[in-house]
Amino acid sequence: MSRALTAALLTCLVAGCAPEPVRVDLGFPREENFLFTEQGRLLVYDASGDLDVCASLLERIDASDFGDPVIDSDWRPVCELREGVGFTAPEGPHAYVALGQDGDNRIIVSGCHVAEAYADAPAIEVELYPTADYAVSTQGRTPGCANAQDKCTRGCL
Amino acid sequence: MIRAAGLALLVTFVASPALAQSELAQAESAYLEVDFEGTRDHALEALREGGHPPDELVRIYQLLGTASSLMGEEDAARDYFVRMLGIDPDAQLDESVPPRARNPYLEARGIWAARQGRLAVETGLDRASSAVRVELRDPTDMARRVRLAARLEGAAEYTEQEYQAQSVLAVPVDGAAEADRVEYYVQIIDMHGNVLLAEGSPFAPRVVGRMPSGGGGAAENGGGGGVTFFEEPLFWILVGGAVLAAGAITAAVVVDQRSSVGLQTAISFGVD
Numbered sequence: 001m002s003r004a005l006t007a008a009l010l011t012c013l014v015a016g017c018a019p020e021p022v023r024v025d026l027g028f029p030r031e032e033n034f035l036f037t038e039q040g041r042l043l044v045y046d047a048s049g050d051l052d053v054c055a056s057l058l059e060r061i062d063a064s065d066f067g068d069p070v071i072d073s074d075w076r077p078v079c080e081l082r083e084g085v086g087f088t089a090p091e092g093p094h095a096y097v098a099l100g101q102d103g104d105n106r107i108i109v110s111g112c113h114v115a116e117a118y119a120d121a122p123a124i125e126v127e128l129y130p131t132a133d134y135a136v137s138t139q140g141r142t143p144g145c146a147n148a149q150d151k152c153t154r155g156c157l
Numbered sequence: 158m159i160r161a162a163g164l165a166l167l168v169t170f171v172a173s174p175a176l177a178q179s180e181l182a183q184a185e186s187a188y189l190e191v192d193f194e195g196t197r198d199h200a201l202e203a204l205r206e207g208g209h210p211p212d213e214l215v216r217i218y219q220l221l222g223t224a225s226s227l228m229g230e231e232d233a234a235r236d237y238f239v240r241m242l243g244i245d246p247d248a249q250l251d252e253s254v255p256p257r258a259r260n261p262y263l264e265a266r267g268i269w270a271a272r273q274g275r276l277a278v279e280t281g282l283d284r285a286s287s288a289v290r291v292e293l294r295d296p297t298d299m300a301r302r303v304r305l306a307a308r309l310e311g312a313a314e315y316t317e318q319e320y321q322a323q324s325v326l327a328v329p330v331d332g333a334a335e336a337d338r339v340e341y342y343v344q345i346i347d348m349h350g351n352v353l354l355a356e357g358s359p360f361a362p363r364v365v366g367r368m369p370s371g372g373g374g375a376a377e378n379g380g381g382g383g384v385t386f387f388e389e390p391l392f393w394i395l396v397g398g399a400v401l402a403a404g405a406i407t408a409a410v411v412v413d414q415r416s417s418v419g420l421q422t423a424i425s426f427g428v429d
Contacts (some may be wrong), residue, residue, distance in 0.1 A: 028424065
């Protein structure tokens, strides 16, 4: 009886009492866009003063000015983001910016969405769009692997 | 001269508790032979010889009470049983004692039921006066002397001291002020030199002083006399503080987990 209580308390302490994490869904238009993407990055900016910051943020990032994000995943293999990377959600409305770059460090997809993460909040959908460099990066190329599963398990040629 | 010395030695030997044992054995024999007068006489002699440990003393009073009762001396029998129960509140009469002789015993039990407490000693280490403190509770009014033998833990020899029975005694023990623990045994003696109550023995002494953690403390070894750190208010204050701190930390962790929300990345693809 006391063991069960202790186990329940420990479980509660370790995980059970914490709410489920809010999903930050990086939505690629097509799977092919994902296959061309090598590195991904998630940045989160305070948007409490201005809920319409996405355009200016993407412009600044396009100029390699990443500003002062409250969360920065840094560049990491995009498959890691697919498998799930965890962060602590900031309180209040924030701009969630997602970027993808190719093997030549060109940002080929980007997206931004202002949202607020809270317990039991719906997923934050960050829709990614090809940038001007996407066409340049992918012109005349075909993905080295057939699908995302292959890319993230075997790697693309 | 040599003969006189030998005679003196013989007299000393004869007057020793060995003879008292013998008197007790004779009382037992007389009782088996239904010689109640002989039983009483030998038991009285055994009592007066002194030197009996508590279990034998209980038996002596039992024989005295039973014999007196069977001889129709019920008042005397009741007094003997009162003393017997004062030494051992759980003492029972033999099954051989006929029902008609049991009334004084039952009266004695009634008397003790109306009395508060029982014969007991409590000890403690009084470092300030480098002494073992002995508190005596004697509702029997039979205790005449208190004998205490003590030694510092690890020492070979006990130092034995004897005092007039008092409700509180401080028996000095050299070095007790600085010692971690003092080993002792204590005996409560009646007017004849019999032992009414014995706590500890030379080979299994009780202990007062600082007890090692988890060792059971004085309650186990010393009859509740030692000042262990379990009895120190500071210890319980620290324990209470630690429990409160642990509770606060647990609550903070739980509240923090409840208030902090995690993010988890995922990838999805739009409909082509």
